[in-house]
Amino acid sequence: MSINKIRSNFYWLIDALKGKTIKSQLKDIEFCLENAHTPQAKEIQKAHIQRLLKHVTQTTPFYKKFKGLNDIHSFPVIRKTVIQDDFENFKSSSYKDKKNFKVSTSGSTGVPFLLYQNQEKRNRNHADLIYYYKQSNFKIGNRLYELEVWRNHNKKGKLKSWLQNIVQFDISRLTDDRIQQFLKLLKLDKQSDKTMLGFASAYELIAQYLENNNIILDNVGLTSAIANAEYLNHYTKTTLGKHLNTVVLSRYSSEEIGVVAQQTLSSPNTFVLNHASYYVELLNLNSDIPAKPGEFGRIVVTDLFNYAMPIIRYDTGDIAEFGVNKNGVMEFAKIEGRQMDLIYDTSGNMISSFVVYTKFYKYYHLLKQYQFIQQEEDRYEIKLNLKGDNFAFEDELIADIKLDFGNNARVDITYVDEIPALASGKRRKVINNFKKY
Structure with a gap:
């Protein structure tokens, strides 16, 4: 048995000892996303929404005035500034004395933003990640290269990195020398299956370097490269994929919410929405009227599992193009980035x-x-x-x-x-x- 298989077995053993907190969530996600067009999956999402609305109107000061409303569309669309200005009133009284987790982002607009999450939400996030990694040809235990700005507040220790089989590569100043170091790591890595997760802008610089120097690395064992945090342009997607002999996929997620949508091996050019864990709307750029297929709109997200600090109809500030897959399920044809840009x-x-x-x-x-x-x-x-x-x-x-x-x-x-x-x-x-x- 390989060391990577042992890592995977160890992960699921720990989860089993904790009552299968991740695996049970993963099964729910798999069913809901792989059968999103069915009445059963729609009923599950509807039940999640109703449970959440009942919770927020009973325990959260900001939402108590909406008690009795059962239609999520009767709730207001809110922006980040509304939450920041009334922060304490978004906290659920049922979770104030429980162990919660602070999650934050530095804010691409320069405005920091944080929320608190309960344990069930954390478990759901882990399960979401596992599902979308699986749809990207990555399995727990395999080598994962994370290209990010690594500092004391987010860097994993050596033991944890080894257990999770993660290589943390810092991209603060991605010069040609640093890109050469990264490519050397890939070439010398003897593990047969590995995946990359990194900023789209870092991928673009690597793609340019590979193309300018006519370098093709077609045997380094990359199962996929997932781009996050930023818009992935067509040049980067195709050029990096060609020079590293892999598929490059884009993920739409955030630290404070989780994985909302991602391109997958079976949907490499459109975004599969996470209908299992979120209620996602695409609203008109200038009003709260739903966008139509082919139109661009504002991404509005309701997190169905954060009960510690519930957020209903949160305007992320990002823009996407409405699409529909072959089963009639809503997807994102494109994600354009922030409305302010x-x-x-x-x-x-x-x-x-x-x-x-x-x-x-x-x-x-x-x-x-x-x-x-x-x-x-x-x-x-x-x-x-x-x-x-x-x-x-x-x-x-x-x-x-x-x-x-x-x-x-x-x-x-x-x-x-x-x-x-x-x-x-x-x-x-x-x-x-x-x-x-």
Whole structure:
């Protein structure tokens, strides 16, 4: 028996000794997601919603005024600032004296955000992760490379890393030398099955390095590469997959909520929504009317298992395109990123961030970094961090931007030595300082 199989058996043995707290949740998730179109799965979700609504209206000060309401759509859509401004009133009185867990995010907007979760919610999160990892060709016990900004507050100890078979690779400054170190780790790793989990921006830098140096690593045993925390563009998805001989999948999740949606091996280009653990809505950009198939809308999430600090109809601030799978079940065709970073042409029409990314693909061999900023209604700034001393394609790039943003667009190119990451390690490629929303 391999050491990885022993790791897996040990994990499930511990869970069995604890009363199968993870396995029972996993079975529920598997049934609900693999039969999401059936009446049985819909009834299970409906029961979760009704149980949650009864709990929040009886034990949570903020929601007590909604007592008697059984339709989740009768509850208000709330934003992060509402929770922050009334924090204590979102805590359930039934869980105040129980062991809860603080979860937080540094906030891609620069605004920190935290919640408390009860033990059952933690178990559900673990089960969600196991399910979606399984749909990405990863099994418990196998080697997992985690590419993130590792600091004292989030770094695992050596023993825990060994038990979980995790390699924590820091991407704070992902220079060519650091990328070489990472690729060397992959090549020297003798384990046959391994998976990557990391920031999409880190994957993009690795993809550029592999392509620029014409490196193909087709035998390192990567079963998949999961991108999280940021938008995964088409270039990165296809280029990294080609050079590492693997499938690259995007996950939509957050520390304070969990895994809401992910691309899978059977759905590599659309996002399978986690209907088992969340009630997910996609609402119009300017009102609380549901978006229609093919439309972009605001992602609004109700966590069905956080009873310590329940959040009903939470507007995540992110944008997605409504889709429907072959069984008629809602999915996300695309996830665009944050509403505050939506950009517009000079006539006020929304432009997909994907359009911006495509403008730079042909120049990747010349760039270390880039950033696109809408400064005013008709003024755009492009920041370029060059590999060399000159960029001879200014006129071509500006003309290309005007094709989609308008001939009257004013486009400035600024050359910088560095485009710093946020405290979380994420890098914002597209920013709207004009903020038309």
